[in-house]
Amino acid sequence: QVQLVESGGGVVQPGGSLRLSCAASGFTFSSYGMHWVRQAPGKGLEWVAFIRYDGSNKYYADSVKGRFTISRDNSKNTLYLQMNSLRAEDTAVYYCAKGATGRNPYYFDYWGQGTLVTVSS
Amino acid sequence: SYELTQPPSVSVSPGQTARITCSGDALPKKYAYWYQQKSGQAPVLVIYEDSKRPSGIPERFSGSSSGTMATLTISGAQVEDEADYYCYSTDSSGNHSWVFGGGTKLTVL
Numbered sequence: 001q002v003q004l005v006e007s008g009g010g011v012v013q014p015g016g017s018l019r020l021s022c023a024a025s026g027f028t029f030s031s032y033g034m035h036w037v038r039q040a041p042g043k044g045l046e047w048v049a050f051i052r053y054d055g056s057n058k059y060y061a062d063s064v065k066g067r068f069t070i071s072r073d074n075s076k077n078t079l080y081l082q083m084n085s086l087r088a089e090d091t092a093v094y095y096c097a098k099g100a101t102g103r104n105p106y107y108f109d110y111w112g113q114g115t116l117v118t119v120s121s
Numbered sequence: 122s123y124e125l126t127q128p129p130s131v132s133v134s135p136g137q138t139a140r141i142t143c144s145g146d147a148l149p150k151k152y153a154y155w156y157q158q159k160s161g162q163a164p165v166l167v168i169y170e171d172s173k174r175p176s177g178i179p180e181r182f183s184g185s186s187s188g189t190m191a192t193l194t195i196s197g198a199q200v201e202d203e204a205d206y207y208c209y210s211t212d213s214s215g216n217h218s219w220v221f222g223g224g225t226k227l228t229v230l
Contacts, residue, residue, distance in 0.1 A: 059217040111163040
């Protein structure tokens with residue numbers, strides 16, 4: 001069965017950096033695009049970033065462009081999100097999510113349970 | 122930036138039909154997707170490509186899209202369907218950016 005397990009969340013000061021990881025299992029990781037989605041406390045969902053199955057294309061929400069970098073290591077079945085210049089408004093639960101199909105990887109069929117990032121001094 | 126608009130809340134009695142709408146200028150050209158999120162849990166896909174239902178999702182969940190509005194319909198809503206529902210789509214600019222609607226809290230009581 002598909003499993004996505006996020007890690008790396010925690011408390012960080014404004015302006016700081018954090019790297020999130022998502023360990024994937026139960027499917028052929030190297031064949032699927034992957035996403036990060038976040039949810040601020042008590043708020044709605046926000047799409048953050050996408051990476052193609054082979055890492056050749058990466059797309060970002062305007063709110064994180066230039067500060068966050070999505071990457072993957074297909075040999076380790078792991079997705080990453082490097083977050084720099086963090087702001088209070090980046091405080092959220094961060095979910096990794098699997099792109100649904102090869103033909104249309106731009107929506108998600110499985111989600112992890114999320115990792116909480118808190119940006120506070 | 123592109124926006125999808127949903128009503129903040131919808132309330133029905135058990136057994137009634139719940140309809141949750143999502144409006145967006147690009148929906149005539151782009152698919153809508155629907156996610157259900159119960160309290161404290163990760164979201165679950167309930168409808169994809171406007172009207173398709175993933176395996177394991179009850180038949181009472183259906184989707185449709187017409188013009189600039191997509192609709193999630195829950196026929197015979199159950200107490201366990203109480204959750205937040207989010208529509209998801211992209212704009213037609215080709216800039217590879219995806220958005221969620223603001224979410225609709227469905228109350229079944």
